[in-house]
Amino acid sequence: MNEAPRLFRCAICGTIKGDGNHWLLVFESRSMSVDGIGASAKTRVCVSHWDNVLALQAQTYPVCGNGHAHVLVDRWLSSNCLEASRKPASEASEGLNL
Numbered sequence: 001m002n003e004a005p006r007l008f009r010c011a012i013c014g015t016i017k018g019d020g021n022h023w024l025l026v027f028e029s030r031s032m033s034v035d036g037i038g039a040s041a042k043t044r045v046c047v048s049h050w051d052n053v054l055a056l057q058a059q060t061y062p063v064c065g066n067g068h069a070h071v072l073v074d075r076w077l078s079s080n081c082l083e084a085s086r087k088p089a090s091e092a093s094e095g096l097n098l
């Protein structure tokens with residue numbers, strides 16, 4: 001069987017991942033904690049070095065390097081969400097020299 005390799009695109013600029021790239025993964029981690037007052041949900045944003053298994057998980061965002069990992073973390077800090085409000089790739093990557 002010939003399975004086509006899975007293509008990963010940077011969540012910010014749309015660049016397709018190659019073999020030798022230093023890509024990162026950004027994802028949210030949710031947990032529930034229960035104390036004397038009640039239960040509360042906590043959400044954290046996590047940045048990981050590339051992992052092929054993790055990359056296939058839903059809600060995991062591949063990024064092409066540190067610069068775009070920062071863009072995603074900044075988005076999460078300001079909006080509490082990693083999901084993009086769609087922008088043209090040329091606008092999103094403006095000013096970055098990749």
Ligand SMILES: [Zn+2]
Nearest residue numbers: 010013064068
């Ligand atoms: Zn990128």
